Amino acid sequence: MNISRLSVNNPIGTAMVFIAILVVGLISISSLPRDVMPDMDFPTLTVITVYPGASPEDVESGVTSLLEAVLASTPNLQGINSVSRENVSIITLQFQWESNISDAANDARDIMELIKNDLPSAAQSPFIMKINSAMLPVVALAVSAEESYDNFDHIYRNIISPRLSRIDGVGTVFPIANPEKELLIEVDPVQLSAYGLTLQNITAIFKAEQMSIPAGSLKVGDYDLSVSVPSSLKDFHDVENLVISQFNNKAVHLKDVAKLNVRLKPKDEKVYSGGKRSIALFVQKQTGYNTLSIYKSVLEEMEEIKKYVPADVEISEIFNTADMIEETIKNLTSTVWLGAMWVMLVVLLFLRNIRSSLIIILTIPFSLITAFIVIYLFDYTINIFSLMSLVIAMGMVVDSAIVVLENIIQKIEKGERPREASIFGAGEMGTAITGSIFTTIAVFVPLLFLGGIVGVMFKQLVVITTAILLASLLAALTLTPMLSSKLIRVRKKEKSKLFLWSERMFQGLEMGYKKMLAWAVWHKTAVVVIAFSIFGLSIFSIRFIGTDYIPEFDSGDMILTFQTDEGTAVEKTENIAIEIEALVREHVPYVTSSYIVAGQTEKGLLSSIGFTEGKNSATVGFRFNMPEERDLNSTEIALEVDKLLKDIPELDKYSVGGAGVLSAVVLGNQKPVEVKLFGNDFEKLDEAIQKISDALYADGNFYNIEIPSSRNKPEFKFEVDRARASSMGLNNLLISMQMRQSLYGAGLGKISLDGQNLGVVVKYEEEYIKDIDKINNLQLINTMGQKVRIGDIATVEPAFTYQEIVREGQQRLFRISADMKNISLGEAFQRVQDIVDDAGLDENISVVYDGQVSEQSESFDDLALAFMVGLMLVYMILAALFKSLKYPFIILFTVPFTITGVIFAFLLTGTTLSLVTFTGVIMLIGVVVNNGIILVDYTNLLRGRGLQLSEAIQEAGRSRLRPVLMTTITTVIAMVPMAISKTMGSEIWSPLGITMIGGLLVSTLITLVLVPVVYALMNLGTLRKERK
Structure with missing residues (x-):
């Protein structure tokens, strides 16, 4: 089936198909989320275990090393790292990129469950966090208050958090430096000892009294009624008067041995914003949601929240990622539009005809709009890399249409009817442009299989660019011939002076190029020596080019x-x-x-x-x-x-x-x-x-x-005399648990008092635990229930530990x-x-x-492999296209000089070889061979029509010079705005533009001479026969 004939014969159907694509694309744009980077689920889990009151060394020995030993057996684990700090253990598990991180989390959770009881009793249960790009807060808010500061926890939990959490797309809202209230029970050890009690006695009695215990059910008549024994502690008065013992036939109440007060929980986290003590609220989104819309909703909701909080509560913004996203996308979008305008102008200047230019220009929106349909279907986001694909493809989407249109116009000017000229003109170029598109796509394919950050970051760019190029091929073979059959006519009216002048200029350029080719074909050795001398010079210059990983991003x-x-x-x-x-x-x-x-x-x-x-x-x-x-x-x-x-x-x-x-x-x-x-x-x-x-x-x-x-953080160590402690009925576990409770205190869970949900902490009064002599007088209880003075079994030694x-x-x-x-x-x-x-x-x-240097090395190895595989795929496609092993080799002579152009561009602009620019070099392989395909394919076509080799080479060069220059200049000019951009985010896309421009310009200039010469060398026997 001839797709071009079908489109020309059914212009209305063709038009409807492309209008439908345009409408679906426009609808897709409105619903697409926006972000700076593609959504990334890093193959990383973080296991956090809180161990209150423990030093870094205690955390390491009691929690970290124990968890590491079992977590090391997690399937697909690549590496395990940890940090043990005061009170907390943080273990990072690194998996292979292809791992299912949810399954990995479940595996890790199951493994830790096996040794849960081996962790210190004071350590909290480990919890697992998955790491992804959505963890970057959409917005961080600062909340400050004067009179209402002490009650902010109530305001946050009952007003702010519920209202923010209900916003569509909000994942987590968590506070930092939130002033939480707690009930502090400060026990006087002297009074406690006088009544024959211990801190452990109080802890046990309080826990027993605060519990609400279900007691089954009772059948009364036709009803089954549940029965429970509620907590006896309903308010502050109940707690104060809690009976903890009997002494001399009198009840001993908690208030007799302790001071009770509700206080703000001491925290080691502080936040300031705008010079004021504040509470920070970090708002994270769910993966796949639009950062900009969530940010806007949060701001709107905060305005509503202000109506329900006390007047002295001030809410301000600490930072947000939405501004950065909006500015970056705006800048890159402007680059896309500017590139499109330049492409249209170049097309108009070359064709010098409104109708012809309109045919080419119409392929741009139809091809680019496909990108947004693909973004929608693949659940991608509008981000730097998806928009970069538009810029990269901008100049290329018109290449195929230009080649087809040039051929159609030539046929019409030779007297063919527009309808037949459109059908056969597109058909003649179909093989060449299809080969060009698929060689460009072929170099992208290896990038899809790369792992690590390279694969994640560039996958969207590859998929979207491929879709755009395929759409441009479809447009070139259907829309372009259909429109040409309707709009292109033989010029009957007198041409303008500007047109005649420009035509003479183009014809002069073509004839000059033809003469140069005639000289080059007969001076092949000189051409090859000059070309490879330039290549050798560029290779020598590589030593002056630096390497980097990912360009630094100035996000402000x-x-x-x-x-x-x-x-x-x-x-x-x-x-x-x-x-x-x-x-x-x-x-x-x-x-x-x-x-x-x-x-x-x-x-x-x-x-x-x-x-x-x-x-x-x-x-x-x-x-x-x-x-x-x-x-x-x-x-x-x-x-x-x-x-x-x-x-x-x-x-x-x-x-x-x-x-x-x-x-x-x-x-x-x-x-x-x-x-x-x-x-x-x-x-x-x-x-x-x-x-x-x-x-x-x-x-x-x-x-x-x-x-x-260094090990220079000061601390005190209680050195226990093990023999003496054992003789007094104490072992290491009893000593450490009781000393911990005596010095650090014990958390007794939550209690609801007077409408407030409070944490409860019981500890000795501060004056008894700040002085070493008083600590030595504190009592421990041995296995027989007897009291033993701390100073009798341990001595205090100053020591040093690590910060982490x-x-x-x-x-x-x-x-x-x-x-x-x-x-x-x-x-x-x-x-x-x-x-x-x-x-x-x-x-x-x-x-x-x-x-980063390690990541760079791994990524460069992967990209080098992708380069070689891409080169091989291009050769294979060209071999299939030309049904020859010789002609692909001729075309691939353009590739080394692509590298030459890139090197010279780097030297001129100070650009380094990075992840972004290396990827640009790979992409160039598929782009630069297109000009070679056009020249070789048309040379073969002319030889098939009977022209001699030398004449076919010269005529192919002359007749294809204009489309070659147009396709190169449109691709280059589309990337100029990207290359010279200095706005936010340009650090990412500007080097890519420089890479593509440098490689395209130099390779095109050398290709125009070298490819015909190499073609002649590959057919040297035929050339010699013709010369005789």
Whole structure:
């Protein structure tokens, strides 16, 4: 079936099909979610276990190592890492990319259930978090209050949280620094001892009295009635008067031995926004929902919420991702429109005819609208990569139509009727354009099978670009001939002077090119030597091109994290953060808003969204105005701020970066270069760390250098005399449990008092647990129920512990990491390797390099394989297309000079080889061969009509020069706006545009001469016969 004939014979049916595509596409656009990046479900699980009151070493030994040992058997597990901090264990499980992360979570949950009873009794049950791109908060809100601050927990749980959670698409709303109330029972140990009681007695009695116990059912007449024994504790008075014992025939009440008061629960997490103490609310979305619409709904709902909260409650915005998404998509959309306008202008300039230009221009919306139908059908989002596919395909969608239309016009001008010319003109070019489209698609196919972040990020781009190209092929073979049969006519009226002048110019260009080909065919050696000399020069120049992983994205954020001396209270850390915020605001004029998050959450929730945690840690975030409104990008601003921080003596460590929260999710807070040290001799490891870090500082090209925490956080250890304790009826378990309860207190669950749901904590009065001598006088109960003084079985020794303990592969890890400045990732890695080699490390210390450089290496290996597979697929398609093994080889001579063009473009613009640009090189394989296909196919066609080889080469070049130039220029001009863009998000797409433009321009110029020459060389025997 001849599809072109069918479309020409049924113009109304053809028109209806394309109008239907247009309508469905427009409907799809309105319902598509928008985001910066494609939805990504990372093959990562985070297991968080809260162990209140435990030191990092206790967390490591009691929780982390135990869980790691069993979780290591989880199917498809690739790696296991952990961080043990005070009160919390965070274990990260890394799986293979093709793993089903939900199944992995279930497997991990089942495995942990087996050893649940082996965990310390005070440790909470581990909970599992899946990591995906939806975890990046849509918006973070700051809520501040004066008089209402103490009651904010009630406001949050009963007003704010329910109203935000009911918004369609909202996944989770979680607060940080939320002031929760609790009932504190402070026991006087002296009074308690006087009545012959212990803290454990009070704990047991309180738990028994607060329980509501079902007592079965009772049948009364025709009814079955449930029976229960409710808690006897209904209000504060009931708790105070709770009978805990009898002494001298009198009841002893709780108030006789303890002070009771409702207080705000002490927390080690602090939030400031706009200079005010605040509560932060992080709103996360469900996967697949529109970030922009959720953000808009949240703002609208917050306006409604303000009507129901006290007047002193102020709600403001800390940061949002919607502005970044909206600005990025707006900028890239503008690039798409600008590219489309330039393409239309080029088509008009070349064709110099409104009707002809209209035929070509109409293929653009019909082809591009297909992208949105595919996005809808595949549940994709409108994001950077899906929109980049539109820009990449923009110039290519008209290529096939141009080739077909040029052939049709030539036939009409030779006297053929428009109908027949349209049918046969499209038919003649059908093989060439089909081959061109499928060679372009072929190079995309290997990218679909790549794993890791490369596959996730570029899958949408590949699928959408493929769909657009197939749509453009359909349009070229159906819509273009149908419209040509109706709109193209032989010119009868006198042509304008402009047309005649431009025609003479084009004809002169064509004849000049034909003469050049005549010279080149008879001077083949010179042409080949010149071409490959240029190629050799470009290969030599590769050494001057740097390599990177993913381009830094200026989202308008700067994140500053720091640590004070280990052991510093969170209150002091908080005050230093406030000073730093004021300092940066004073010296950086671009700041529009800022916030502070200091300390550590109970469950490590801040770690899950990219923040650093710890009592001596804080994050100060800054939001800047748009990149085009600044003289410096966010990374350059960060380097300036880095200089300011050097003068603050209280900072033990700090890091300041301009990548923002987006990079924290996509890259997992990875530094460009990380050096991992493993060994058992901690002194030698400390020495190695110092040598390497000193050398990194001395190098001058590294900053934000982070080293492991030393064992210098002060603590007290109670050294128990085991023999003496045993003789007094005490074992290690009894001692540790009772001391923990005495010093840290015991949580007794929740209780409802006077309409408030309160947590309950029982502990000794502060004055008895702040002084070592008084702690020594506290009583423990032995196995026989007798009291034993702590000081009689233990001595207090000052000691030091770690701020955090990092492990990998179930062994301790010491990691040094750094950001780089003024150098590429490849050069940074080489410098770090040299530094480590020169450090003279002990032979028992093993070194592993990690960070972005490790991910880059793996991704580049995958992309190199994709390049080779793509090249092979192109050859196979061309071999099938030409039914020859020789002609594909001729066409593939264009590929090396694509690399030449890319290298020269990189050198001129300072662009580096990254994930994005490497992918662009692969895409170019399928694009640059198209010109070769057109030349070789038409040369074969002319030879088949009886022309001699030399004449066929020259005539094919002359007649195909105009469509070759048009297709190249339209593709290039469509990408110029993308390449020169300097707006938010351009760091991602601009290098891709530079790559495509450089490769296309140079390969086209060389292809126009080299392909005909190589064709002649491959048919040298025929050429010699003709010459005789």
